[in-house]
Amino acid sequence: xxxxxxxxxxxYRAQVRAWLEEHKxxxxxxxxxxxxxxxxxxxxxxxxxxxxxxxxxxxxxxxGSGLGPLQQVVxxxxxxxxxxxxxxxxIGVGMLGPTxxxxxxxxxxxxxxxxxxxxxxxxxxxxxxxxxxxxVAGVQTRAKRQDxxxxxxxxxxxxxxxxxxxxxxxxxxxxxxxxxKHKGLTMFVVPMDAEGVSVRPLRQISGEAHFNEVFLxxxxxxxxxxxxxxxxxxxxxxxxxxxxxxxxxxxxxxxxWRADRFANALLADDACTRDAETRHRFGSxxxxxxxxxxxGYRMLTSLQRGEIPGxxxxxxxxxxxxxxxxxxxxxxxxxxxxxxxxxxxxxxxSDMPGLKSAGGTEEILxxxxxERVLALPPExxxxxxxxxxxxxxxxxxxxx
Amino acid sequence: MNFALxxxxxxxxxxxxxTLSRVDTVAAARAxxxxxxxxxxxxxxMEAGWPGLLVSDDHGGAGxxxxxxxxxxxxxxxxxxxxxxxxxxxxxxLLDRGGPEDVAAALAAGEQRAAIxxxxxxSDVEAAWTIEPVAGLARPVAPCWDxxxxxxxxxxxxxxxxxxxxxxxxxxxxxxxxxxEASVVPATVYDxxxxxxxxxxxxxxxxxxxxxxGDAATAWYIAQALIGAESVGAIAVAxxxxxxYAKERHTFGRPIGSxxxxxxxxxxxxxxxxxxxxxxxxxxxxxQDKPDEFALAASAFRHAAGKALDHAARAQxxxxxxxxxxxxxxxxxxxxxAQLARRLLGGTAGAADRVAGELLTRAREQEAIAAR
Numbered sequence: 001x002x003x004x005x006x007x008x009x010x011x012y013r014a015q016v017r018a019w020l021e022e023h024k025x026x027x028x029x030x031x032x033x034x035x036x037x038x039x040x041x042x043x044x045x046x047x048x049x050x051x052x053x054x055x056x057x058x059x060x061x062x063x064g065s066g067l068g069p070l071q072q073v074v075x076x077x078x079x080x081x082x083x084x085x086x087x088x089x090x091i092g093v094g095m096l097g098p099t100x101x102x103x104x105x106x107x108x109x110x111x112x113x114x115x116x117x118x119x120x121x122x123x124x125x126x127x128x129x130x131x132x133x134x135x136v137a138g139v140q141t142r143a144k145r146q147d148x149x150x151x152x153x154x155x156x157x158x159x160x161x162x163x164x165x166x167x168x169x170x171x172x173x174x175x176x177x178x179x180x181k182h183k184g185l186t187m188f189v190v191p192m193d194a195e196g197v198s199v200r201p202l203r204q205i206s207g208e209a210h211f212n213e214v215f216l217x218x219x220x221x222x223x224x225x226x227x228x229x230x231x232x233x234x235x236x237x238x239x240x241x242x243x244x245x246x247x248x249x250x251x252x253x254x255x256x257w258r259a260d261r262f263a264n265a266l267l268a269d270d271a272c273t274r275d276a277e278t279r280h281r282f283g284s285x286x287x288x289x290x291x292x293x294x295x296g297y298r299m300l301t302s303l304q305r306g307e308i309p310g311x312x313x314x315x316x317x318x319x320x321x322x323x324x325x326x327x328x329x330x331x332x333x334x335x336x337x338x339x340x341x342x343x344x345x346x347x348x349x350s351d352m353p354g355l356k357s358a359g360g361t362e363e364i365l366x367x368x369x370x371e372r373v374l375a376l377p378p379e380x381x382x383x384x385x386x387x388x389x390x391x392x393x394x395x396x397x398x399x400x
Numbered sequence: 401m402n403f404a405l406x407x408x409x410x411x412x413x414x415x416x417x418x419t420l421s422r423v424d425t426v427a428a429a430r431a432x433x434x435x436x437x438x439x440x441x442x443x444x445x446m447e448a449g450w451p452g453l454l455v456s457d458d459h460g461g462a463g464x465x466x467x468x469x470x471x472x473x474x475x476x477x478x479x480x481x482x483x484x485x486x487x488x489x490x491x492x493x494l495l496d497r498g499g500p501e502d503v504a505a506a507l508a509a510g511e512q513r514a515a516i517x518x519x520x521x522x523s524d525v526e527a528a529w530t531i532e533p534v535a536g537l538a539r540p541v542a543p544c545w546d547x548x549x550x551x552x553x554x555x556x557x558x559x560x561x562x563x564x565x566x567x568x569x570x571x572x573x574x575x576x577x578x579x580x581e582a583s584v585v586p587a588t589v590y591d592x593x594x595x596x597x598x599x600x601x602x603x604x605x606x607x608x609x610x611x612x613x614g615d616a617a618t619a620w621y622i623a624q625a626l627i628g629a630e631s632v633g634a635i636a637v638a639x640x641x642x643x644x645y646a647k648e649r650h651t652f653g654r655p656i657g658s659x660x661x662x663x664x665x666x667x668x669x670x671x672x673x674x675x676x677x678x679x680x681x682x683x684x685x686x687x688q689d690k691p692d693e694f695a696l697a698a699s700a701f702r703h704a705a706g707k708a709l710d711h712a713a714r715a716q717x718x719x720x721x722x723x724x725x726x727x728x729x730x731x732x733x734x735x736x737x738a739q740l741a742r743r744l745l746g747g748t749a750g751a752a753d754r755v756a757g758e759l760l761t762r763a764r765e766q767e768a769i770a771a772r
Contacts, residue, residue: 001685263763283752287700291675294682297403315671370663374643377658
């Protein structure tokens with residue numbers, strides 16, 4: 001058991017640190033969602049990409065550094081240490097780019113990966129729908145093939161981060177409703193400026209709009225917009241979701257959800273640091289955050305050995321959300337009513353109920369872990385082997 | 401970077417499991433509740449080299465670290481094996497660092513047994529070295545040195561039958577006392593696999609150990625880590641047994657493990673186990689590479705493992721339905737283990753308080769540096 005850098009990794013860390021030291025004054029201070037801040041953050045991603053720090057694990061032929069998860073962690077740590085923002089398009093570079101690399105055509109990779117990496121083109125993920133969340137294979141957005149091989153797309157997507165900034169979206173649509181639902185899906189690249197695409201911000205509890213709704217009204221997609229085989233979109237989606245789980249499982253500290261940060265907040269009130277109940281609550285929360293940090297090291301060790309991350313990563317997400325909810329509650333209990341309007345902790349309180357469902361609800365994650373890790377039997381399902389087009393009628397029958 | 405067990409560490413665990421498989425320790429634990437004698441596992445422990453795990457090579461020990469000791473405890477915890485190492489190992493850690501070499505060597509070989517009379521180190525809110533109260537919440541101050549050891553200590557693990565007592569004193573030093581010089585009254589309760597004693601020192605003759613500052617605190621946190629490791633083993637078994645039952649027991653025409661209410665409860669055991677295991681590795685790594693963080697790591701581990709065992713022991717009974725609460729089933733034995741463990745050596749809750757104290761102290765130090 002050794003958390004020290006090997007000589008090679010130490011040398012890599014020194015290079016990364018030197019680059020950041022030299023360039024950190026170019027980094028933007030603002031981290032907001034307004035246009036000027038976003039432009040500055042995109043420009044900074046471009047600088048990071050030029051320095052080889054944006055897509056550490058992508059293959060070199062697509063502009064990445066061709067390195068492993070450990071080097072990615074070194075970059076994350078050094079970016080944190082330098083006090084500068086990381087890349088802007090985490091969803092594109094972290095999840096959608098790797099999906100294109102795994103399933104896209106060579107032409108798609110050549111066309112899209114370069115500008116994605118430099119944030120000249122931002123991407124968004126168009127999977128979830130109002131009626132397809134946990135059961136994302138139930139998407140209803142339809143893509144119909146035309147005689148010339150082009151597609152017509154209609155439907156509605158939701159919970160779309162960065163849709164308002166995006167040049168492209170990776171979209172899961174139904175291409176065949178006459179087969180069971182997982183078998184009639186296809187993944188597409190959708191230009192967000194195409195006619196018929198409209199984006200509406202979705203405000204949440206805090207009043208901020210971190211997500212959007214995206215409406216698709218008879219959008220024309222040219223032939224060759226498919227990623228992976230027609231009707232083979234579910235496998236492509238699973239790749240994206242696997243990268244998402246790794247990102248979330250390893251990502252809590254990136255949001256600043258760390259035991260030491262919450263300790264600092266408690267110091268503001270001397271009495272609370274001696275209060276037995278506050279100490280017990282904080283000790284429990286801190287224990288969870290420490291567990292997450294070292295679970296992350298265990299996951300990294302597996303990744304480094306070439307093992308595919310298992311469903312256990314989903315448990316890290318459950319722990320992250322629970323600990324962050326408890327931390328927001330604790331700090332605001334100490335700060336009193338005023339805490340709820342605090343930029344950091346008030347917003348944490350407001351954001352967490354929604355985040356509990358993001359990237360898989362706690363319930364669906366527990367099902368997944370129970371079935372895949374503990375090998376417990378699944379619940380009986382009403383949709384197995386039933387053509388998608390007949391599902392609604394079956395659901396109505398079951399209720400009646 | 402590598403945050404997994406080495407081949408040697410995996411082998412140590414396997415060997416421990418092999419050693420312990422020779423006796424049905426769980427059945428023995430049940431019989432002991434009805435008055436039977438527990439099997440003497442000390443000869444097997446000697447053969448495996450466990451008594452000398454934390455003693456350096458120079459003194460005839462294995463010279464291994466806290467992580468290896470935890471791995472053995474994980475295996476002991478799986479089968480509720482009663483081997484008096486919770487008192488012995490922290491005691492040998494102190495003796496190895498500042499005690500007579502011949503005693504350290506006899507303890508490393510297992511020819512004699514020691515028990516630490518532990519004291520909880522001071523914190524940001526408690527200036528004294530404190531010990532377990534007889535009852536209630538107020539923690540008394542540890543025994544003192546006045547040319548001899550004076551004081552009492554309650555609920556001391558493995559004190560009955562020990563040849564030597566290593567007493568942590570109210571000033572953070574430690575003294576070696578022959579057990580014959582002290583009064584040891586057996587106080588084993590509820591979990592008969594865990595011998596306990598009340599100890600009194602009426603000017604008991606002894607020698608001060610030449611330990612370094614910080615050693616007595618490390619001994620306390622080693623004991624915390626060992627209780628945690630034992631809990632990890634017990635949680636793993638509770639999970640395995642419960643999952644197996646949930647697959648075979650049917651209600652309303654399907655296995656109970658297919659119902660989300662049951663499935664999610666079992667996943668919650670796994671979540672607790674997984675978090676505790678990560679912190680166990682953290683504690684093992686800190687003991688070796690980051691001694692400044694060992695207090696934090698061992699306390700976080702003890703807290704996580706204790707809380708998770710508490711939940712797992714109850715969940716195991718619930719998943720089994722009524723049968724899980726019967727004398728014939730193993731679940732109540734794990735429940736007894738969980739119930740006593742959470743109240744020993746400062747308790748599971750005390751460990752959470754210690755995590756808070758360690759982190760608040762660090763934050764204050766950072767604040768002071770920033771203010772300068």
